[in-house]
Amino acid sequence: MSATTEAAEMAAQSNGAPGKVTxxxxxxxxxxxxxxxxxxxxxxxxxxxxxxxFGNDVxxxxxxxxxxxxxxxxxxxxxxxxLCFSKNDIxxxxxxxxTLVAMNPAALKTNVxxxxxxxxxxxxxxxxxxxxxxxxxxxxxxxxxxxxxxxYRVHKVPMTRLTRDSVDGLGLxxxxxxxxxxxxxxxxxxxxxxxxxxxxxxxITSKFSKNPSVAEANLRALRAGYNYGFSTESFTVHxxxxxxxxxxxxxxxxxxxxxxxxxxxxxxxxxxQTLFFGGYPITPASDILHELSSLKNFGVxxxxxxxxxxxxxxxxxxxxxxxxxxxxxxxxxxxxxxEGIGLGVMTELPMVIINVQRGGPSxxxxxxxxxxxxxxxxxxxxxxxxxxLIAAQSPGDCFTMMFEALRIAxxxxxxxxxxxxxxxxxxxxxxxxxxxxxLQPIPVRHPTGPNGANGEYLPYLRDDRLVRPWAIPGTPGxxxxxxxxxxxxxxxxxxxxxxxxxxMTHIRRQKVENIAAAIPQQTVNGPDSGDLLVVSWGxxxxxxxxxxxxxQKQGLSVAHTHIRYINPFPSNLGDILSRYKRVLxxxxxxxxxxxxxRGKYLVNAEGYNKIQGKPFLVSELVSKxxxxxxx
Amino acid sequence: MSTDVSLPVLTAKDFAxxxxxxxxxxxxxxxxxxxxxxxxxxxGIPKENFVFVSGIGCxxxxxxxxxxxxxxxxxxxxxxxxxxxxxxRPELPVWVITGDGDGFSIGGNHMLHVLRRNVDxxxxxxxxxxxxxxxxxxxxxxxVGKKTKSTPYGSVDNPLSPLSVAIGCEATFVxxxxxxxxxxxxxxxxxxxHHKGIAFVEVYQDCNVFNNAAFDFASKKDQKVENCIYLEHxxxxxxxxxxxxxxRLTGDGLPQVVSLNEVKEDDLIxxxxxxxDPSLAFLLARMRYPHLPEPMGVFRSVERPAYDAEVxxxxxxxxxxxxxxxxxxxFNSGDTWEVK
Numbered sequence: 001m002s003a004t005t006e007a008a009e010m011a012a013q014s015n016g017a018p019g020k021v022t023x024x025x026x027x028x029x030x031x032x033x034x035x036x037x038x039x040x041x042x043x044x045x046x047x048x049x050x051x052x053x054f055g056n057d058v059x060x061x062x063x064x065x066x067x068x069x070x071x072x073x074x075x076x077x078x079x080x081x082x083l084c085f086s087k088n089d090i091x092x093x094x095x096x097x098x099t100l101v102a103m104n105p106a107a108l109k110t111n112v113x114x115x116x117x118x119x120x121x122x123x124x125x126x127x128x129x130x131x132x133x134x135x136x137x138x139x140x141x142x143x144x145x146x147x148x149x150x151x152y153r154v155h156k157v158p159m160t161r162l163t164r165d166s167v168d169g170l171g172l173x174x175x176x177x178x179x180x181x182x183x184x185x186x187x188x189x190x191x192x193x194x195x196x197x198x199x200x201x202x203x204i205t206s207k208f209s210k211n212p213s214v215a216e217a218n219l220r221a222l223r224a225g226y227n228y229g230f231s232t233e234s235f236t237v238h239x240x241x242x243x244x245x246x247x248x249x250x251x252x253x254x255x256x257x258x259x260x261x262x263x264x265x266x267x268x269x270x271x272x273q274t275l276f277f278g279g280y281p282i283t284p285a286s287d288i289l290h291e292l293s294s295l296k297n298f299g300v301x302x303x304x305x306x307x308x309x310x311x312x313x314x315x316x317x318x319x320x321x322x323x324x325x326x327x328x329x330x331x332x333x334x335x336x337x338x339e340g341i342g343l344g345v346m347t348e349l350p351m352v353i354i355n356v357q358r359g360g361p362s363x364x365x366x367x368x369x370x371x372x373x374x375x376x377x378x379x380x381x382x383x384x385x386x387x388x389l390i391a392a393q394s395p396g397d398c399f400t401m402m403f404e405a406l407r408i409a410x411x412x413x414x415x416x417x418x419x420x421x422x423x424x425x426x427x428x429x430x431x432x433x434x435x436x437x438x439l440q441p442i443p444v445r446h447p448t449g450p451n452g453a454n455g456e457y458l459p460y461l462r463d464d465r466l467v468r469p470w471a472i473p474g475t476p477g478x479x480x481x482x483x484x485x486x487x488x489x490x491x492x493x494x495x496x497x498x499x500x501x502x503x504m505t506h507i508r509r510q511k512v513e514n515i516a517a518a519i520p521q522q523t524v525n526g527p528d529s530g531d532l533l534v535v536s537w538g539x540x541x542x543x544x545x546x547x548x549x550x551x552q553k554q555g556l557s558v559a560h561t562h563i564r565y566i567n568p569f570p571s572n573l574g575d576i577l578s579r580y581k582r583v584l585x586x587x588x589x590x591x592x593x594x595x596x597x598r599g600k601y602l603v604n605a606e607g608y609n610k611i612q613g614k615p616f617l618v619s620e621l622v623s624k625x626x627x628x629x630x631x
Numbered sequence: 632m633s634t635d636v637s638l639p640v641l642t643a644k645d646f647a648x649x650x651x652x653x654x655x656x657x658x659x660x661x662x663x664x665x666x667x668x669x670x671x672x673x674x675g676i677p678k679e680n681f682v683f684v685s686g687i688g689c690x691x692x693x694x695x696x697x698x699x700x701x702x703x704x705x706x707x708x709x710x711x712x713x714x715x716x717x718x719x720r721p722e723l724p725v726w727v728i729t730g731d732g733d734g735f736s737i738g739g740n741h742m743l744h745v746l747r748r749n750v751d752x753x754x755x756x757x758x759x760x761x762x763x764x765x766x767x768x769x770x771x772x773x774x775v776g777k778k779t780k781s782t783p784y785g786s787v788d789n790p791l792s793p794l795s796v797a798i799g800c801e802a803t804f805v806x807x808x809x810x811x812x813x814x815x816x817x818x819x820x821x822x823x824x825h826h827k828g829i830a831f832v833e834v835y836q837d838c839n840v841f842n843n844a845a846f847d848f849a850s851k852k853d854q855k856v857e858n859c860i861y862l863e864h865x866x867x868x869x870x871x872x873x874x875x876x877x878x879r880l881t882g883d884g885l886p887q888v889v890s891l892n893e894v895k896e897d898d899l900i901x902x903x904x905x906x907x908d909p910s911l912a913f914l915l916a917r918m919r920y921p922h923l924p925e926p927m928g929v930f931r932s933v934e935r936p937a938y939d940a941e942v943x944x945x946x947x948x949x950x951x952x953x954x955x956x957x958x959x960x961x962f963n964s965g966d967t968w969e970v971k
Binding site: 246250251262265276278299301306307311313314316317320321322325436473475479481482483485493 | 695958
């Protein structure tokens with residue numbers, strides 16, 4: 001399904017302005033784009049908050065350049081924020097854009113291709129001067145008559161001039177006045193989609209409380225934009241998107257990184273444990289550290305380490321000390337942590353390693369999304385070094401899976417990989433606030449007495465699931481030494497004995513496999529056998545499910561299963577895969593999950609792969625499913 | 632209240648683990664292990680509170696030989712492991728055992744940062760100026776010209792001085808001793824153990840297999856009095872078997888050996904380990920054998936809030952200000968809405 005409007009219902013009612021018509025629509029996709037200094041992320045977030053609070057379902061896709069401030073007006077410096085809001089359940093930020101706001105020629109050039117035919121294009125015509133046109137490599141002004149924008153409903157708005165006029169008399173410099181034009185654009189779009197301005201006005205007032213003239217300027221720009229839509233003849237229609245029918249409850253907007261940080265703080269608090277987070281700044285994982293560092297009264301201690309290796313090894317030390325220990329990074333940082341993670345596996349200490357995947361290899365595409373670190377996370381360590389791996393499917397699911405990662409780590413005394421990606425880390429969706437009573441504390445147990453027959457402490461004496469005990473410094477009588485060298489089973493003493501090494505290798509593997517009994521069974525949406533099963537993992541959930549659901553509505557025999565527990569897989573996954581004639585695995589990589597599924601289950605899984613730093617479009621998945629069923 | 636709070640009296644033996652020690656016979660490590668075991672029982676701290684953290688190398692086997700909690704880490708990372716542990720459990724006394732390769736080559740970055748942060752750790756650097764565990768390559772502290780397996784024609788690397796680095800990072804406690812100088816080493820380790828904040832102790836350690844006799848100048852009875860200056864706070868820098876030589880500053884600020892027959896004691900450099908400015912300590916660290924006698928003992932011992940204590944101060948301040956974290960409030964921060 002293109003997430004754009006289905007048949008729009010014309011309701012020829014006046015909204016009070018002469019000649020204006022209100023149209024009811026189900027789903028709208030808006031994209032704000034401009035220079036990276038134009039405040040596009042800010043207005044996108046404001047629109048999202050207002051729409052979520054109104055009761056729409058929302059999904060967002062921030063898209064910003066790796067450069068903090070590329071040269072003004074350049075193609076490299078364009079920053080965008082796309083959001084989809086709807087009266088229906090939605091799982092993606094939309095394929096095609098209904099309304100595009102372009103603040104300069106470069107933004108127009110890089111984004112207009114995603115605007116649907118007949119879509120609304122709002123441009124700041126004041127910025128289409130010769131210099132900006134040159135920077136955007138336009139040979140002539142695309143806004144001039146006879147140019148290629150005739151497929152769209154184009155609104156040329158002199159935003160710079162109107163913003164300056166609106167703030168006149170406040171004593172602002174031209175530069176300061178111009179910084180308000182994003183709020184002019186936001187005000188205009190608020191009018192267009194019948195949004196309540198009040199939450200944003202409150203936000204501006206509080207944000208700039210120390211600088212009343214700047215607050216007043218932004219308020220005036222917002223209102224000027226709104227009133228421009230209301231009063232000019234250029235805009236004849238505005239739209240209403242009614243509330244979505246989400247399950248009852250209290251909601252808030254959440255991004256994946258916020259959800260991870262919140263889950264860590266809540267887990268520490270309700271489990272009455274210290275949570276130690278060691279991290280090194282890296283896009284797109286840094287926000288986790290930012291969020292957590294302000295939650296010190298939840299039992300959280302954060303450490304900005306000197307490098308990625310210090311980040312992972314610091315959490316190993318903290319875990320040895322008995323803390324819930326977490327680090328987060330992205331591809332290049334995870335690569336650096338490899339040896340440390342192996343030490344975590346060898347010492348069988350609980351910890352969570354979050355990998356917010358981005359485009360690779362090497363520095364790759366720091367601000368773009370990809371799923372290409374599955375191999376790295378599964379296999380990127382020396383030796384036979386198995387560890388559990390789970391992946392979140394949406395921003396809100398990051399909360400659930402963070403709890404799961406901590407639970408598995410502690411219950412099985414092992415490092416756990418938690419995979420997310422740039423798309424769900426920065427993307428937002430409405431999130432139903434959980435009942436606190438529904439959250440399970442992390443089951444931490446530290447022995448207080450010896451476990452050996454002769455009153456000694458045996459750090460590698462295991463229970464029936466092969467899990468060793470977690471004795472911590474400060475406990476009398478349980479003094480022991482562990483480290484990266486192979487150790488004798490039970491005693492934990494350094495051991496080079498060949499049979500012991502083989503036994504320990506199998507034990508470490510078997511312990512991870514035992515986790516399969518402690519995770520939910522795999523479920524399928526759609527027929528439980530048939531022509532085609534689409535298998536997805538991670539942040540592609542929304543697009544894949546939307547596409548499969550759309551095909552099912554067309555009557556196609558297609559089912560969907562989304563894997564959140566990747567190592568070990570749920571024990572019924574092999575059985576599910578065997579019940580369909582064809583298995584299709586769409587991934588934002590060259591086929592990493594497919595490779596693992598083929599290796600483990602000898603299933604002839606086919607791939608559908610996109611490696612553009614961008615999420616799947618629903619439409620391309622639908623075509624692929626249709627094509628597969630036909631072939 | 633009359634609760635008996637006295638602790639069981641521990642001895643060095645209580646700190647010995649049941650593991651067979653696998654260092655080479657006559658390795659300098661034995662002596663350092665023995666002195667540490669001797670010092671710990673004097674501190675009045677329960678045995679179960681100590682944690683020894685190490686990296687990789689001969690010296691890093693140390694934790695296995697102590698009957699305390701211990702963590703044998705990976706190459707170079709002991710300071711980072713110990714920092715995480717110390718933030719999680721600030722009440723534990725944590726000792727880091729490292730070597731010249733572990734601490735200043737592969738782990739150099741962590742060393743800089745643990746020193747500048749002033750984490751409350753005791754770091755013992757076993758400096759033998761060679762890679763022993765990998766069987767004899769030159770290390771970042773080996774002298775220029777050193778012939779080893781990987782430098783058959785002599786090393787062309789300029790070595791670093793661990794103490795210069797530590798003082799450059801403004802470590803709050805910096806000292807040096809020698810493995811077999813038992814009394815001196817014990818004194819230095821005791822001073823380190825009592826210091827609040829980072830304590831960095833370089834111990835010249837003889838690798839009798841791959842770098843035999845490298846520190847004879849500082850360990851042999853007849854040589855050390857001529858080649859070393861034993862630092863005492865507030866005292867002038869005097870050395871020599873007859874204590875007739877001293878160090879004074881030349882006009883251009885460099886240390887110079889002078890005879891006490893010609894120069895008054897008052898004109899010598901007086902040691903001030905408590906000087907907040909690290910310049911004097913740095914000057915002492917730059918005095919190297921054979922050009923000048925090498926200082927031994929405590930170079931610098933100043934007070935500054937420890938990192939882990941500051942982390943906890945912030946945690947406590949925030950708790951006092953806002954109360955324990957309210958999950959409900961956290962969930963409901965920002966805009967929320969009700970769906971009926």
